[in-house]
Amino acid sequence: AVVVVHPGLRKEEIAELFAKKLQWDEQKKKEFVRLSPDGSLGKAEGYFYPDTYYIARGSSTPELVHDTVVDRFENKVLDRYATSTAHIVNVELALKIASIIQREAAGKHDMSIISGVIWNRIFKDMTLDMDATLQYAKGNEKIGWWPRVVSKDKYIDSPYNTYQNGGLPPTPISNPSIAAVNAALNPKKTDALFYLHDRRRRIHTAKTYKQHVANINRYY
Numbered sequence: 001a002v003v004v005v006h007p008g009l010r011k012e013e014i015a016e017l018f019a020k021k022l023q024w025d026e027q028k029k030k031e032f033v034r035l036s037p038d039g040s041l042g043k044a045e046g047y048f049y050p051d052t053y054y055i056a057r058g059s060s061t062p063e064l065v066h067d068t069v070v071d072r073f074e075n076k077v078l079d080r081y082a083t084s085t086a087h088i089v090n091v092e093l094a095l096k097i098a099s100i101i102q103r104e105a106a107g108k109h110d111m112s113i114i115s116g117v118i119w120n121r122i123f124k125d126m127t128l129d130m131d132a133t134l135q136y137a138k139g140n141e142k143i144g145w146w147p148r149v150v151s152k153d154k155y156i157d158s159p160y161n162t163y164q165n166g167g168l169p170p171t172p173i174s175n176p177s178i179a180a181v182n183a184a185l186n187p188k189k190t191d192a193l194f195y196l197h198d199r200r201r202r203i204h205t206a207k208t209y210k211q212h213v214a215n216i217n218r219y220y
Contacts, residue, residue, distance in 0.1 A: 001054075005017060005049075005053065008102040012141070012145060015032040016029065019032075022060040031062040046095040046098075046099050048175040078091065092172075095176065096172050097118055102176040103146070112187055113188045115183045115186070117190065117192050117194070118130075122167070129163050133173055134156060134160075134161060134162075136169070137153075194211070196216060
């Protein structure tokens with residue numbers, strides 16, 4: 001079976017893709033979600049490499065599929081992750097930022113800009129205020145894994161709410177592409193602290209909240 005895992009999916013969505021192609025029942029799907037790369041539940045997200053997988057139906061237990069996906073991550077990401085880089089930014093931190101970039105960006109072209117804004121906010125001890133983290137906090141099978149964010153979501157009681165909690169979320173929020181990981185490690189030098197996408201998905205940055213509000217009024 002051929003299974004295509006696109007960047008930016010949650011682990012539950014990846015489980016769903018494999019379950020459909022490999023005819024897993026609900027129990028096997030849940031088993032895949034429960035498994036984590038190193039046996040710790042804290043690292044469930046972020047380590048599932050987006051790629052095309054060819055899985056023989058005979059070797060399609062959740063555990064074997066899980067190991068295949070995580071091995072691909074180790075080959076494609078960890079092996080390229082220079083030890084010099086690891087001293088500056090550890091993998092977990094890079095993946096958290098990359099996972100947000102993956103969900104927030106309109107494409108590869110604005111990933112490094114968003115990375116620059118995220119790093120700027122981290123260095124200034126500002127809350128990140130990222131809508132993608134709210135989506136992760138409120139998403140579920142019933143309403144969808146990436147539901148639309150509304151104003152009241154900023155008060156969701158969750159460690160993934162980056163409007164209420166300082167710093168990065170406890171784990172990555174999606175499974176990012178190599179491009180997003182590279183962007184996390186190579187932010188564009190900018191003095192911007194805010195950004196938005198207009199209706200045509202073009203990014204507009206701002207240095208101050210006042211400028212950001214002007215952008216909101218202009219593009220929405």
